[in-house]
Amino acid sequence: MIAYERFELDNGLCLLVHQDQTTPMVAVNLTYKVGARDESPERTGFAHLFEHLMFSGSKNIPSYDQPLQKVGGENNAFTSNDITNYYITLPKNSLETALWLESDRMMELAFSEKGLEVQRQVVIEEFKQRYLNQPYGDVYLLLRPLAYLKHPYQWPTIGKNIEHIETASMQEVKDFFYTHYRPNNAVLTIAGDLEPKKVKQLVEKWFGDIPAGEIDRKKYPQEEQQLQARSLTVERDVPLHAIYKAYHMPDRLHADYHAFDLISDLLSRGNASRFHQKLVKGKKLFHDVQAYIGGDFDPGLFMLTGHLNPGVSMEAAEAALEEEIMLLQEELVTEAELQKVKNKVESTLAFAKTSVLNKAMGLGIAEVIQSAELVNQEYDQYGAVKREDVQRIAQNYFQPHQCSTLYYRSKNQAK
Amino acid sequence: MNRSLAPEISLMESFDYLKAERLAQIKQLPVYYIGGSEEAVVKMELLFDAGYRYQKKALQASAVNALLVEGSKGKSAKAIAEFFENRGAFLDTSLHADYASVQLHCLSRQIGELLPYLLELLQTVTFPEEELEDWLNRKKQKYAINQEKVSYLAKNAFVDAFFGAGHPYNNAVNAESFDTLTQADLFAFYEQQYQKKPFTVLLSGQLSEGKLKSTAQHLEQYDFGAASQAKLTFPELKANKELLQVEKAGATQSAIKMGKPMPNKGHADFPALFFANTILGGYFGSRLMNNLREDKGYTYGVGSGLIAYKGLAYFVLSTEIGAQHTQPALNEIEKEMLRLTQEPLDADELETVKQYLQGSLMRNFDGPFAAMDRFKSLHVLGLDYDYYDQLIHDFKGMTAKRLLQIFQRYFQFNDLTKVVAGKIS
Numbered sequence: 001m002i003a004y005e006r007f008e009l010d011n012g013l014c015l016l017v018h019q020d021q022t023t024p025m026v027a028v029n030l031t032y033k034v035g036a037r038d039e040s041p042e043r044t045g046f047a048h049l050f051e052h053l054m055f056s057g058s059k060n061i062p063s064y065d066q067p068l069q070k071v072g073g074e075n076n077a078f079t080s081n082d083i084t085n086y087y088i089t090l091p092k093n094s095l096e097t098a099l100w101l102e103s104d105r106m107m108e109l110a111f112s113e114k115g116l117e118v119q120r121q122v123v124i125e126e127f128k129q130r131y132l133n134q135p136y137g138d139v140y141l142l143l144r145p146l147a148y149l150k151h152p153y154q155w156p157t158i159g160k161n162i163e164h165i166e167t168a169s170m171q172e173v174k175d176f177f178y179t180h181y182r183p184n185n186a187v188l189t190i191a192g193d194l195e196p197k198k199v200k201q202l203v204e205k206w207f208g209d210i211p212a213g214e215i216d217r218k219k220y221p222q223e224e225q226q227l228q229a230r231s232l233t234v235e236r237d238v239p240l241h242a243i244y245k246a247y248h249m250p251d252r253l254h255a256d257y258h259a260f261d262l263i264s265d266l267l268s269r270g271n272a273s274r275f276h277q278k279l280v281k282g283k284k285l286f287h288d289v290q291a292y293i294g295g296d297f298d299p300g301l302f303m304l305t306g307h308l309n310p311g312v313s314m315e316a317a318e319a320a321l322e323e324e325i326m327l328l329q330e331e332l333v334t335e336a337e338l339q340k341v342k343n344k345v346e347s348t349l350a351f352a353k354t355s356v357l358n359k360a361m362g363l364g365i366a367e368v369i370q371s372a373e374l375v376n377q378e379y380d381q382y383g384a385v386k387r388e389d390v391q392r393i394a395q396n397y398f399q400p401h402q403c404s405t406l407y408y409r410s411k412n413q414a415k
Numbered sequence: 416m417n418r419s420l421a422p423e424i425s426l427m428e429s430f431d432y433l434k435a436e437r438l439a440q441i442k443q444l445p446v447y448y449i450g451g452s453e454e455a456v457v458k459m460e461l462l463f464d465a466g467y468r469y470q471k472k473a474l475q476a477s478a479v480n481a482l483l484v485e486g487s488k489g490k491s492a493k494a495i496a497e498f499f500e501n502r503g504a505f506l507d508t509s510l511h512a513d514y515a516s517v518q519l520h521c522l523s524r525q526i527g528e529l530l531p532y533l534l535e536l537l538q539t540v541t542f543p544e545e546e547l548e549d550w551l552n553r554k555k556q557k558y559a560i561n562q563e564k565v566s567y568l569a570k571n572a573f574v575d576a577f578f579g580a581g582h583p584y585n586n587a588v589n590a591e592s593f594d595t596l597t598q599a600d601l602f603a604f605y606e607q608q609y610q611k612k613p614f615t616v617l618l619s620g621q622l623s624e625g626k627l628k629s630t631a632q633h634l635e636q637y638d639f640g641a642a643s644q645a646k647l648t649f650p651e652l653k654a655n656k657e658l659l660q661v662e663k664a665g666a667t668q669s670a671i672k673m674g675k676p677m678p679n680k681g682h683a684d685f686p687a688l689f690f691a692n693t694i695l696g697g698y699f700g701s702r703l704m705n706n707l708r709e710d711k712g713y714t715y716g717v718g719s720g721l722i723a724y725k726g727l728a729y730f731v732l733s734t735e736i737g738a739q740h741t742q743p744a745l746n747e748i749e750k751e752m753l754r755l756t757q758e759p760l761d762a763d764e765l766e767t768v769k770q771y772l773q774g775s776l777m778r779n780f781d782g783p784f785a786a787m788d789r790f791k792s793l794h795v796l797g798l799d800y801d802y803y804d805q806l807i808h809d810f811k812g813m814t815a816k817r818l819l820q821i822f823q824r825y826f827q828f829n830d831l832t833k834v835v836a837g838k839i840s
Contacts, residue, residue: 022451022453022782023781023782024427024430024777024781025777025778025781059418060418060419061418061419065699065700066700066767067421069698069699069700069767069768069770069771069774070766070767070770070771071424071426071770071774072426072427072770072771072773072774072775072777073771073774074698074699074771074774074775074778089778090774091426091427091430091773091774091777093424093425093426093427094424094426094774095424096422096424097421097422097424099422100418100421100422103418104418107418117712118708118709118710118711118712119712120712121711121712121713121737122708122709122712122714122715124712124737125668125712125713125714125715125735125736125737126715128667128668128737129668129714129715129735130715132667133565133666133667133668133735134563134564135560135563135564136560205416237563237665238560238563239556239559239560239562239563240556240559240560270496270500270505271492271493271496271500272493272496272497272500272501273500276496277493280549281492281493281549284549287553287556287557288553307556307560309552309556310556336501339501340497340500340501340503342503343500343501343502343503344500344503344505345503346503346522347456347503347504347505347520347521347522350454350455350456350522351454351456351520353453353454354452354453354454354456354620354782354784355782356781
């Protein structure tokens with residue numbers, strides 16, 4: 001149970017405060033309700049580029065990082081398809097410095113030309129380092145547009161291609177800021193050994209006079225039901241063939257969400273899992289093989305991915321994955337096996353609560369999804385999943401016509 | 416309200432860090448505990464004197480460590496995995512230069528059942544042939560995948576060049592390393608470094624008095640002999656003055672790796688070296704990050720650090736740079752290092768790094784798990800908390816003058832072994 005108090009400022013900023021008396025550190029987590037799904041298809045990667053620009057100085061403060069380091073703080077940020085999240089940890093005495101910095105960049109950025117030029121280059125290097133200059137790095141650049149025909153999840157947060165980043169203009173940066181970076185589009189979460197009332201006063205002092213914006217709660221174009229299997233085959237300079245199968249799954253608030261997560265655990269979490277025992281050890285088809293969910297807010301993907309052992313054909317690997325799916329459809333999982341993955345979730349959730357930053361981030365993101373209270377319901381939601389749910393979901397969702405498959409072939413293996 | 420002025424805050428002058436306490440009731444084994452978790456979870460880590468520095472053959476130490484929990488008398492790898500996973504526990508192994516580790520994460524209520532099982536595993540290893548073969552195959556494929564990564568190529572080449580052939584800390588591998596290891600090699604290493612040898616036990620999280628007591632009782636039943644007396648000598652490291660290049664056709668980025676030997680933790684200069692490294696490349700606001708990333712946009716990131724093993728310590732700097740910027744980046748790194756040997760730090764930067772390091776220490780000691788990791792880093796080097804007291808003391812009193820001397824003495828670009836992996840133009 002993570003206890004918290006919730007406040008809302010007049011300008012719409014939501015504040016969550018969690019007290020943790022065991023630590024001298026404070027976590028400050030600021031979540032903006034904007035991600036890659038809010039981008040225009042002609043300007044992808046922008047939310048992430050913008051995240052970088054948030055560190056290039058604000059209206060009254062030329063450097064974000066330096067004053068924070070000067071009070072013992074450390075920070076970072078990430079962009080997903082749904083949100084952009086900024087987080088800081090610092091000694092509790094220094095809290096106000098974090099609020100000063102965060103509020104100034106919520107008020108107005110410096111919009112420096114040099115900042116834009118440099119961060120554009122940095123993001124291009126990030127694109128190369130993580131997606132282009134890595135074996136299998138371009139998988140999601142290929143798979144997303146295969147699985148999504150309409151929804152903006154069809155591009156990854158880094159963007160569809162480097163050109164979109166190269167041509168982003170300062171006017172677009174400004175428009176993006178005033179459209180999305182407003183107090184009524186954000187959740188601020190503060191966790192540490194603090195008095196909630198005092199935290200609220202400080203937050204009002206620094207954030208209270210930031211004007212609210214007009215937030216366009218846009219409806220994202222939703223996918224139509226997939227009726228036919230899709231596939232794409234590519235050949236790359238990699239040592240092993242790889243296969244990626246993506247099935248559509250429901251949104252984050254759907255009653256079946258936690259069951260999907262447990263199914264992925266049944267299949268591949270740990271060495272006792274089905275995939276490891278049967279496909280890696282038993283049949284020795286895969287070098288590694290995983291099932292996982294993305295955790296997207298809108299309807300997302302349930303993924304099966306694996307690198308094939310040398311000499312194994314793509315057909316044999318795919319047949320083995322489909323056989324495992326069929327087994328879920330035809331036979332009820334045993335109570336013991338389901339309990340195993342629930343037990344692992346129980347300890348994972350408990351360990352996650354040992355970090356003040358994890359708790360702040362969890363509360364804030366839950367509030368953006370729907371309500372901070374979600375973090376306190378998770379354990380029961382996993383617990384409520386039944387054997388029959390696993391079977392029903394496998395039957396309803398894991399059908400060949402709802403699947404997109406990427407065959408990622410090794411040039412070397414082909415020879 | 417003037418938003419251009421930082422709010423006045425009172426910085427914390429000092430902080431009390433969580434210390435590990437040695438449990439008195441266990442005579443044969445060093446067992447340490449840090450409590451204080453509000454969650455009923457525990458992490459138990461066992462440290463064996465079995466790092467790769469003791470191995471006679473590439474991958475020997477690593478294979479033994481990984482396969483410790485992949486088969487024991489009467490128990491298959493699958494049965495072992497199921498035992499832990501059914502109880503929601505996570506069992507992992509990891510190998511380091513000096514020591515090998517087995518880690519158990521579990522709910523506190525499970526430790527009484529898991530610990531005796533784990534201890535039995537460790538004493539009845541079987542290293543099944545099939546598990547070894549599978550492990551080697553997976554490693555070999557992983558190696559093939561890594562050959563496509565410039566960062567890996569640079570790291571492997573650096574380690575090989577820096578330490579030289581046959582050095583105990585040279586753990587570089589090549590394509591043949593995966594074909595010669597046998598089950599007999601595993602047993603030989605196990606007998607030499609694990610069997611009946613004392614190990615260190617680190618417990619952190621939440622354990623009641625009763626649970627601590629029963630944990631101690633289980634540990635007392637382990638069958639110990641004397642610690643291994645193997646003394647290793649370390650060959651002198653030879654400096655490589657020339658830039659080593661590893662070709663990777665078509666790479667859009669080059670990986671740069673460079674480093675040199677440094678005095679170790681416990682040496683009087685170490686706190687100042689640590690401080691100096693932070694300025695150069697040890698945090699987001701470092702000189703190298705400011706230059707290569709925030710000013711020029713050559714890279715997504717650059718960093719440097721000090722790596723301390725029991726026998727030696729060294730400085731290492733790494734980055735991945737847009738292929739066309741490789742030479743300019745090398746020039747800038749040289750320039751930044753030279754500048755630090757010539758111009759004393761201004762008061763503002765000195766103060767920033769002081770405060771950053773104090774905050775960073777607090778962060779690194781935050782909670783029983785983090786605090787135990789700090790203790791571990793000392794313990795494996797044979798150091799105690801005096802190291803941190805000295806570090807905190809020296810950080811507070813650091814001066815620009817002292818740093819200038821440190822940079823001049825220890826941070827000469829020409830002393831670095833340098834490797835670039837990427838497209839050679």
